[in-house]
Amino acid sequence: MPETTEESELHNGHQPQAEPEPEPESKAESQPESKTEPGPENKPEEALKVEPVVTGADPNTKEEDKESSIQSNDAAKPSSTDQNARPQLRKDEGNRTFTMRELLTEFKSDEEEAGSPYSRESTQRQSNQNSAAMELVSSVTGADEEGQSRQRVLVYAAKRYAAALEKNPEDYDALYNWALVLQESADNVSPDSTSPSKDDLLEEACKKYNDATRLCPTLHDAFYNWAIAISDRAKMRGRTKEAEELWEQATKNYEKAVQLNWNSPQALNNWGLALQELSAIVSAREKQKIVKTAISKFRAAIRLQFDFHRAIYNLGTVLYALAEDSVQTGTTNPKEMSSNELYSQSAIYIAAAHALKPNYSVYSSALKLVHSMLPLPHLKDGYLTAPPVGNTFPPHSDWKRTEFFLNQEALQQVIKVEQKQVSRSLSGRIMDAGNTDKKAIRVYIPDIISVSASADLTLPPGAGLCINTTSGQVFLVADSWESLDGWLDALRLVYTIYARRKTDVLAGIIAT
Numbered sequence: 001m002p003e004t005t006e007e008s009e010l011h012n013g014h015q016p017q018a019e020p021e022p023e024p025e026s027k028a029e030s031q032p033e034s035k036t037e038p039g040p041e042n043k044p045e046e047a048l049k050v051e052p053v054v055t056g057a058d059p060n061t062k063e064e065d066k067e068s069s070i071q072s073n074d075a076a077k078p079s080s081t082d083q084n085a086r087p088q089l090r091k092d093e094g095n096r097t098f099t100m101r102e103l104l105t106e107f108k109s110d111e112e113e114a115g116s117p118y119s120r121e122s123t124q125r126q127s128n129q130n131s132a133a134m135e136l137v138s139s140v141t142g143a144d145e146e147g148q149s150r151q152r153v154l155v156y157a158a159k160r161y162a163a164a165l166e167k168n169p170e171d172y173d174a175l176y177n178w179a180l181v182l183q184e185s186a187d188n189v190s191p192d193s194t195s196p197s198k199d200d201l202l203e204e205a206c207k208k209y210n211d212a213t214r215l216c217p218t219l220h221d222a223f224y225n226w227a228i229a230i231s232d233r234a235k236m237r238g239r240t241k242e243a244e245e246l247w248e249q250a251t252k253n254y255e256k257a258v259q260l261n262w263n264s265p266q267a268l269n270n271w272g273l274a275l276q277e278l279s280a281i282v283s284a285r286e287k288q289k290i291v292k293t294a295i296s297k298f299r300a301a302i303r304l305q306f307d308f309h310r311a312i313y314n315l316g317t318v319l320y321a322l323a324e325d326s327v328q329t330g331t332t333n334p335k336e337m338s339s340n341e342l343y344s345q346s347a348i349y350i351a352a353a354h355a356l357k358p359n360y361s362v363y364s365s366a367l368k369l370v371h372s373m374l375p376l377p378h379l380k381d382g383y384l385t386a387p388p389v390g391n392t393f394p395p396h397s398d399w400k401r402t403e404f405f406l407n408q409e410a411l412q413q414v415i416k417v418e419q420k421q422v423s424r425s426l427s428g429r430i431m432d433a434g435n436t437d438k439k440a441i442r443v444y445i446p447d448i449i450s451v452s453a454s455a456d457l458t459l460p461p462g463a464g465l466c467i468n469t470t471s472g473q474v475f476l477v478a479d480s481w482e483s484l485d486g487w488l489d490a491l492r493l494v495y496t497i498y499a500r501r502k503t504d505v506l507a508g509i510i511a512t
Contacts, residue, residue, distance in 0.1 A: 172215040179208035220260035227253035247278040265301040269311040272297035306496040309356045316349030347373040352493040355506040378405040385477040389439040413441040
């Protein structure tokens with residue numbers, strides 16, 4: 001079920017088009033798989049343990065009277081002349097043990113009343129829920145012939161899951177798969193259909209997901225797809241209080257999905273999108289905190305999958321929105337990035353997304369709007385504190401804060417040459433006699449093995465950066481941890497673009 005990314009308004013009034021959200025993890029196929037019946041380990045115990053309840057027990061009964069024994073049929077017969085009457089306990093019998101006949105008679109009676117390991121009330125309730133959901137799925141008509149064919153398959157699948165739940169109301173696999181059927185059916189509703197509505201199907205799907213996760217709290221796919229269904233319902237409600245509540249619920253379900261399956265960039269990306277949507281509804285006081293949380297989720301998704309272009313693009317849009325807010329409110333915090341830095345950082349992510357997917361019109365349109373915000377002819381520039389060339393760990397006093405730039409080829413230190421002594425050669429050319437052998441740090445992109453934050457105690461105070469290359473390690477220090485995040489992401493993105501053989505596309509973007 002596709003999700004759409006949040007569209008961040010740009011300052012000239014245009015908006016980047018929405019980028020489709022990745023498909024739900026468990027909905028990659030055109031129809032939900034019919035899962036096999038759950039194994040014995042997933043089924044509740046069906047054997048009923050019958051224990052007689054004895055009332056009127058005498059607390060002073062002697063210990064020998066409490067010993068368990070099976071009496072003969074003759075000894076168990078009551079003095080009543082009615083031989084077929086069920087045995088009754090007399091008040092003075094205390095904790096009398098039951099005969100085998102009495103136990104079997106009691107068990108048979110209970111079995112006839114119960115009929116199954118599940119109560120009649122539970123079974124009836126499940127049957128009513130099945131009927132309501134079946135009616136919704138069966139009444140969906142696809143918009144075209146392909147949609148109609150697809151819906152017939154979904155109806156058939158729904159019948160199978162309904163039958164499985166009739167047998168076992170606690171079959172969470174059947175509940176989960178039926179929720180997928182309802183969610184897929186919602187996508188199959190024709191645009192002009194009013195009964196059933198897409199919202200009705202999604203609401204019923206949410207109920208199934210709720211039941212499935214209640215029975216199996218570790219079902220991370222259910223939490224993930226449940227959050228998508230809630231998000232779709234929230235989008236139908238605009239910027240209302242009800243939508244705000246739904247977005248909050250969606251973020252909680254994405255959070256639960258990530259807790260259960262941390263290695264899911266899709267869940268992190270969708271979590272960031274839900275937070276971005278929520279930030280557009282809440283008060284201004286809450287907005288900035290929610291936006292920063294969304295940024296952290298997009299970054300986490302990218303660091304799990306460096307070429308995840310959707311998350312890269314979404315991070316660019318949310319940074320742009322943050323820059324816009326900063327300009328509109330006119331507030332500046334010296335400890336945080338300025339609006340110009342945010343604009344530039346936003347352009348880097350959008351440019352990287354376009355380089356990875358140059359045929360996506362959404363990325364192309366957004367790049368046209370932010371292209372001028374790049375530090376052309378470079379992708380990124382800024383200041384880093386660096387040691388002298390050739391001396392990895394000199395005294396802190398020898399480290400100097402200098403300018404660096406990053407393009408498709410390398411990370412390059414900028415050394416400003418001061419012409420202290422100028423002489424004219426025999427040929428008449430002017431030569432720098434004092435700085436011709438000045439060297440600068442240069443890290444070529446193909447030589448990079450890894451980049452990471454560094455907490456090495458030998459580094460000067462600040463946010464340490466370690467670049468591991470084929471020729472050794474290069475250590476630098478960023479001005480702040482937030483600035484370090486930007487350098488780490490930029491280096492990883494440029495290397496990923498190189499590894500995907502899209503360097504020429506990036507070179508074309510930053511060429512003047």
